[in-house]
Amino acid sequence: MSDTAAAPAHHPPEGGKSHSASKTALAVGAIGIVFGDIGTSPLYAFRETFAGTANIAIDRMHVLGVVSLIFWSMLLVVAIQYVTILMRADNKGQGGSLALVALLSRHMGQSKYKWLVLLLGVFATSLFYGDSMITPAISVLSAVEGLTVVDPGLQQFVIPIALGLLVFLFMLQARGTAKVGALFAPVMIVYFTVIAGLGGWQILQNPDILWALNPYYAVMFFVSDGVVAFLALGAVVLAVTGSEALYSDMGHFGRGPMRLSWFGFVMPCLLLNYFGQGAMIAGLPAEEAAVVVQNPFFLLASEEWRLPLVFLATVATFIASQAVISGAFSITQQAIQMGYIPRLNIRHTSETEGGQIYIPAVNWALMVAVIILVLTFQNSSNLAAAYGIAVTGAVTIDTLLMAVLFVSVWKWKWWYAAPVVLVFLIVDGAYFTANLTKVPQGGWFPLAVGFIAFLLLTTWARGRKLMRERMSEVALPMEIFAKSAKNSALRVPGTAIFMASSTAGVPSALLHNIKHNKVLHERVVILTVEIADVPYVDPTERCDFTDMGDGFYRAILRYGFMEETDVPTGLKHMERCGGEFDMMHTSFFLSRQTLLASDKPGMPIWREKIFAWMLRNSASAMDFFNLPTNRVVELGSQVEI
Template sequence: MTHAETAGAPAGDVATEQASHGKSSLPLLTLGAIGVVYGDIGTSPIYAFREAMAVRPGVAATETEVLGLLSLIVWALALTVAFKYVFFVTRADNNGEGGTLSLMALARKTFDKPPVWITALGVAGAAMFYGDAMITPAISVLSAVEGLELVAPNMSRWVVPITLVIILGVFFVQRFGTGKVGVVFGPITAVWFLVMGSIGLYHIVQNPFVLWALNPYHGIEFLATHANIAFVVMGAVFLAVTGAEALYVDLGHFGRKPIVLAWFGLVFPCLLLNYFGQGAFVLNVGPENVVSPFFEMHPDWALGPFVALATMATIIASQAVISGVFSLTQQAIALNLLPRMIVQHTSQDQRGQIYMPQINTIIMIMVLIMVVSFGSSTAISSAYGIAVSGIMVVTLALLLVVMRRNWKWPLGGVIAFGLLYLVIDGGFFAVNSAKIVQGGWVPVAVALFVSLLMVSWMTGRNRLAEKTRRDEVPLEFLVENLAKKKPTVVPGTAIFLTSDVEGAPTALLHSLKHYKVLHEQNVILTVRTSTSPRVPDDEKVTIDAYNNLFFRVVVTFGFMEEPNIPKALALARKLGWKFDIMSTSFFLSRRSLKLGQKSGPIRFWQDRLFIRLARNASDATEYFHIPTGRVVEIGTQLII
């Protein structure tokens, strides 16, 4: 069973938050946003300033160099996160939902026939998120555990094994859901930010000169006087803003207001204080005496507890990324970008709490390989950034479409905004592209592979749909002929699932051919996916009668909703349809796909990949929550 798209009406931001979050208080939502939304960017201070300092020539750190690096980090955070994402990107909500695929769906709504390049951008952004998700847990947890080397130098050889055990534990608990652990994410991450800000403030008081880094002139001067390493330095500076995309991805869970309050009320100030504190510490003790300023700036007595706190913070950051992958995959399946997969809901009360065993296993294996292959957070940092910067470029392109066509911005304003961030985001993407040889090829390879899967799946589905339409009998023609010459009619209701609203379902044709009977009620059911994340109950089901024997029912789900057919059909009672699940049979076509003889080399491997994906897709009965005892599957063979 497949989906099609239909338009949905956007709702206002305030109304969306009220509908989504009900009576939840603003302070609790803000605290939750601190834990889930900002866990990733909150761990960036562990390695961002360290890597930026490491690429300087020589060992001497002049005040000009420290101020320059701090200025670049500060303004990267201000322009990319505070200005672009908080003020603009989070406003581009699709009925309250965010993320690359949600933004793609929002942009597609503005076209009668959406151009292919918008879908291509959505595919590229989603594919790069998978690449990012395989690096973030590895670099975050590994960078925190490396703090043990400062507490006990003889623990160096245990850093990688301990990291592997922690990562295995993180992925193992996914099956239990994050609902129970999630309640402590916010408080722990809030403590993390407060501790980071406090130690940073302590060192700023020791050397307040570093506050001059607020002047962007120092960053520009650094790039001008270090032109030979500017490219590499900006790649390290970009590490400070990795995690910014989480503001948009998790928009639907918390709403815009809590995310904005959390950023300006706690996260942004504490990040700035910590980065400035690291700079002050380096100037006070001398760079030749510093290996990891983030950890070494703490007193010896606090180092052990702080390493433990850092490890918890990185686990939370990893958890947020893993949950994001589950949500993204669910959206991709609903939008026909990937085949059906098993989706397990781990909470009856909180939406979005899902677990996907296949995705969990794949991501876990890749993260473990990353840790073992690279062995240190410094080595992994070479591979980090290219996927995130690519997502930012995709987000910018889709945002410009929304600005012009949804928000009705004047063309001059769209061009000005686009040029500004083409320089910033495009520059970050360019500098991170230079890391491809050092390890950046890993997320690129992952993104290309996922893109290949998505393109092959979409192409195969379209080709299969065209072939099916050519072979099927028009439904209206069949209904007219059956009305003139009725076969034997038996009691009960038969529901035939089909993605084609015009053709007669294959299961219906084969049922007539072999059984030569009709039920007293025959329902042609089509499931569609809206470009809106959720569809109101009163708009979810439409019913049209062909005659007394045949009815057309269209069920529309939002791309963030669980496609539960029995629950949706229960809504049809309000429309006058007397529906009894116990006297209803669901007829599904199970297609066995075979390769055709005439195909070129590209078509050959693409068809093979599509057939493999189709065979591994989860069962339609399970995916649509149809009672297994009410399902009749009729097999057919198709040559593609």
């Protein structure tokens, strides 16, 4: 599941609603970036439904039942829930769990349930990290396993080749994807066209498979094989993995182009392939079908075309994995800006595209996790047991958030909202529950990653809140400090900017500076960087300042959670704050806190230790705010929480 993959579209300040490119061009671009994850699901989704733990009999009735389930799942979850409904819930053009939570928080005001919405959004984000580890592993492995269809003797080379491709993919991230990204759309268009053609040919051979469009066969599957059909849902849901990416990536391409791509091209191609796999299986004798169902995707092609199909599928999974990794970078950046993850080193890999970023810590952590997954699970069928639970968990959470959206933002009456939400909760809840049965076989992995990520995110948010509260309790009012300091310290030429997390009180760095150095600059600016709950802040609202007299100013720079916090650039537009800022005559003073255990700790000691570790290992504010390295002074202080 890709959450917010870097994309070749500019981000306007208004949040992505206006696009310079045409709707068709954006729709084509979306095919290359957004649909890789869901587009490579045919490699393993249909296979795992029959070859997985459910032990489904391979006959006409069951093949029609499975294909019908895939069709209606894609229609309900992807086409209706995400593309039709949730894409209307944009936060200034942006989508995704965190963007949706920010939108809901803004409309809920001081509601007593606001904390629950925040927790749900954070947990959905946490589950995404588990998914982002499994997606590259299962996608690339399933494609390379196609070599065994060409020649069973190549089995021993599958894992080395898959690991080589994955390591190369992660090594590529530091260089950026702007150049290779231009090839994504053409390659994926070829891929979708090929799989649609292969499926369409099989449908022509056995058009009886089109009866699966009738939901009767999905219902009869449950009527005749209740438990088996329920277990099959755990594999059927693999066909809709990546559905949240369509919502998350909306800001890059816009609602209209995304819908055009999905309904006009991607969904028909995927359905043709799934129906084609079903038609091929249904048209074979039982013994032969039992062999073919072990890898039906590659067997759709005739023998001479299987190796080219393996190559094409491998490139497609490479692109799908790239989108997931880019999504991990983007969601991490959003979480940092919203205060759930400590500052990390973020590098921009494109001079023109703000969304193309690289976060080394996230990249290498994902690479290690993916390598461990491949070596531990050995093949894509084993990984399929671990896949799906994170996706269905996130989709179920999005359904709950959708209920809040209907009532709090769109102002629906509860008797309108309840039936709609109930339908999706039944569908999504059934998928999630079916996947819980796979916990012993590997489903524990994404859950474990999700819970660890949730613990870290909430610990950081809680610790940060406690630290700010303790600092504000002992903070000296700025007005009193300015009056007492103006005559008690020597004024020296230049500008001193003291970075402060709060818009009230005197920063500890300023107090320590005057205590130890006994000087004040001619111009003293207390600067706070605020992150709004919108993706982009209007440039006219970027800066705010208050002249406190005697050369003291309090200034605020505002950024959206999708924007880079570039303080020197922001200061260029703050000329009224005592004149222009000359970086050669400006010094930045930062506070670095050391935590001490309190007599009355605000959270358990073990969580305080985790928070202290995260604080020590967070990136310097100098790097995060793009401050000039030779103009920064750090002063330490101690804080009890």
